[in-house]
Amino acid sequence: MQAVVKGDLMPVTVARPSLRDQFSVVLQLLYTDYRAQAPFLIITSLFLPLGIVWIIRQYAGSGPVTTWLLAGNMVLAVSYGSLTFALWRSAALRLTGEINFYGALPISQIVFVVSIFTVSLLSTLPPLLAAGAIGRWMLGIPIGRLFLAIPLALLAAATLSLFGIAIGSLCRTMEQVQTLTQLTTLVVTICSPVVLPLEKLPLPLKVTSFLLPPGQATIALADSLAGNFGLRFWVMTGSLVAWLAVCTYLAAKRLDWRAK
Amino acid sequence: MSANAFEVLNLVKRYRPDSPPVTDHMTLDIGVGEVFGLLGPNGSGKSTLVRQLAGLLRPTSGSIRLFGHDVVREPGRASQFIALQPQGLALPSQATPRELLRLTGRLRGLSVPAARQHAETLLSELNLSSCADGRIARLSGGQQRLTAIAAALIGDRPVLIFDEPTNELDPEIRRTVWERIRRSARSGKTVILVTHNVVEAEQALDRVAIVRHGQILALGTPGDLKAKVSQSVRLELSFSHAASEAAPALLEGMQGVQQYGARRYNVIVPRHETEAAISHILPGLNLLDDFRIITPNLEDVYLELTGGESHAGGR
Numbered sequence: 001m002q003a004v005v006k007g008d009l010m011p012v013t014v015a016r017p018s019l020r021d022q023f024s025v026v027l028q029l030l031y032t033d034y035r036a037q038a039p040f041l042i043i044t045s046l047f048l049p050l051g052i053v054w055i056i057r058q059y060a061g062s063g064p065v066t067t068w069l070l071a072g073n074m075v076l077a078v079s080y081g082s083l084t085f086a087l088w089r090s091a092a093l094r095l096t097g098e099i100n101f102y103g104a105l106p107i108s109q110i111v112f113v114v115s116i117f118t119v120s121l122l123s124t125l126p127p128l129l130a131a132g133a134i135g136r137w138m139l140g141i142p143i144g145r146l147f148l149a150i151p152l153a154l155l156a157a158a159t160l161s162l163f164g165i166a167i168g169s170l171c172r173t174m175e176q177v178q179t180l181t182q183l184t185t186l187v188v189t190i191c192s193p194v195v196l197p198l199e200k201l202p203l204p205l206k207v208t209s210f211l212l213p214p215g216q217a218t219i220a221l222a223d224s225l226a227g228n229f230g231l232r233f234w235v236m237t238g239s240l241v242a243w244l245a246v247c248t249y250l251a252a253k254r255l256d257w258r259a260k
Numbered sequence: 261m262s263a264n265a266f267e268v269l270n271l272v273k274r275y276r277p278d279s280p281p282v283t284d285h286m287t288l289d290i291g292v293g294e295v296f297g298l299l300g301p302n303g304s305g306k307s308t309l310v311r312q313l314a315g316l317l318r319p320t321s322g323s324i325r326l327f328g329h330d331v332v333r334e335p336g337r338a339s340q341f342i343a344l345q346p347q348g349l350a351l352p353s354q355a356t357p358r359e360l361l362r363l364t365g366r367l368r369g370l371s372v373p374a375a376r377q378h379a380e381t382l383l384s385e386l387n388l389s390s391c392a393d394g395r396i397a398r399l400s401g402g403q404q405r406l407t408a409i410a411a412a413l414i415g416d417r418p419v420l421i422f423d424e425p426t427n428e429l430d431p432e433i434r435r436t437v438w439e440r441i442r443r444s445a446r447s448g449k450t451v452i453l454v455t456h457n458v459v460e461a462e463q464a465l466d467r468v469a470i471v472r473h474g475q476i477l478a479l480g481t482p483g484d485l486k487a488k489v490s491q492s493v494r495l496e497l498s499f500s501h502a503a504s505e506a507a508p509a510l511l512e513g514m515q516g517v518q519q520y521g522a523r524r525y526n527v528i529v530p531r532h533e534t535e536a537a538i539s540h541i542l543p544g545l546n547l548l549d550d551f552r553i554i555t556p557n558l559e560d561v562y563l564e565l566t567g568g569e570s571h572a573g574g575r
Binding site: 016017021022025026028029030032033035036096097098100101103104105106107 | 311314315316336338339340342343344346348350351352353354355356359360363364366367368369395411
């Protein structure tokens with residue numbers, strides 16, 4: 001694609017890559033950050049779920065409660081992986097001024113948001129695969145149900161990544177980044193049924209579980225792993241899609257590199 | 261056909277409605293192929309102006325036209341014509357210089373082989389080959405600065421903006437950077453330089469704006485500005501050891517004589533009296549180890565116009 005100077009002005013032609021090429025190159029640039037942390041992230045994300053599920057199994061056997069907790073474990077992996085990575089990355093872009101590097105290059109803003117989102121998803125894959133393997137070998141969950149759980153988990157990861165981008169861009173100091181990360185952890189672990197099954201939560205937390213993406217993801221995932229594809233499953237999945245749309249809009253709006 | 265790359269009219273930038281303007285009704289044109297300098301003390305608004313020119317900061321009012329495009333309304337246009345080396349060293353810190361240059365080149369529309377070739381040339385020219393595969397975060401400040409300059413140069417954008425390009429660089433590599441910038445200018449690129457290194461910049465600049473408190477105090481060629489500000493010439497004399505006793509006799513009757521060492525003297529003379537003063541000294545030339553005629557440099561102009569404010573850092 002060419003940008004051509006208007007009217008009778010000096011004819012300058014400047015090459016501009018296609019959106020696909022922009023995405024490919026920006027992804028490679030952003031991937032360098034993930035690459036630096038990858039060994040630690042992968043080791044943690046593979047071994048942590050294994051240990052947690054093994055302990056749970058000692059207490060609860062391999063019944064529905066363990067299946068529920070495996071779903072919760074998947075959501076925890078998604079939250080800690082994609083959401084915190086996206087939150088930290090979008091905050092760091094502004095705080096370090098690195099956003100000026102990207103802003104001064106001919107990159108479409110939506111391509112940039114999608115690239116951060118894609119790298120965030122990368123950080124989700126190892127724990128998701130680990131949780132899937134554990135579900136199969138330790139809990140005997142049928143492979144078909146696990147395959148169905150993966151797109152659901154990725155949908156949750158997408159929503160949470162974009163939510164992380166949006167709130168990360170609000171941070172003005174590193175202290176705010178840390179506070180928001182801890183607050184996110186609190187919301188995920190307390191206001192969602194990822195540690196305790198939904199039935200055991202008090203009413204206010206049941207309400208937040210149905211309203212917030214981590215709770216919706218856990219409920220939908222647990223239903224899917226247990227083979228319950230009733231109304232609740234579809235309402236939760238639909239709500240996640242709605243959150244995805246809202247978070248995409250917020251992320252694109254918040255990650256404007258043109259300062260006011 | 262327009263001869264201007266940039267046309268800036270009445271540009272104002274306030275960060276809050278009640279705060280003083282950081283850019284205060286600036287109006288200037290920057291010609292195509294011109295090497296334009298922005299000089300000014302700390303916090304004078306140079307970097308704020310540059311960020312507006314590059315479409316990274318929205319002006320409060322006024323207009324910026326880049327090759328006829330309205331950058332205020334279409335900020336995305338700026339990145340298609342401009343390559344910016346920002347003042348801070350905030351590059352993707354886990355990438356290597358080689359990766360960064362190749363990928364930046366591709367984002368500027370180069371093919372994969374062309375980006376690779378251009379990256380290797382720049383790495384070699386700027387002495388970065390030895391650290392080209394190390395993470396940027398682990399490079400020295402000078403190497404990071406050079407990487408940022410190389411990233412601005414790759415892809416041959418028609419407008420290059422360098423914000424403090426020679427900070428943290430040693431004298432040898434500074435000379436290489438200035439030569440590279442001059443070469444870009446000779447190839448027809450428009451170059452905007454924000455720098456505190458006034459003496460070095462003077463060799464490269466076609467025109468300069470001296471900025472303070474968001475306003476342009478002076479705008480013109482270095483020669484124009486020097487002539488406007490100072491009408492004096494400085495004669496520097498260094499007497500030989502054997503002839504030091506003869507100095508008072510030779511300089512007798514001259515105005516503006518300052519001694520600054522056992523055998524060293526400055527004589528400040530009005531420009532129109534320079535010829536007479538030199539004629540006065542020439543008969544005693546054999547008494548001197550060194551004799552220089554110094555016209556005011558851009559730094560003298562800068563210091564006089566800005567009142568000698570510190571010129572470290574930027575805003």
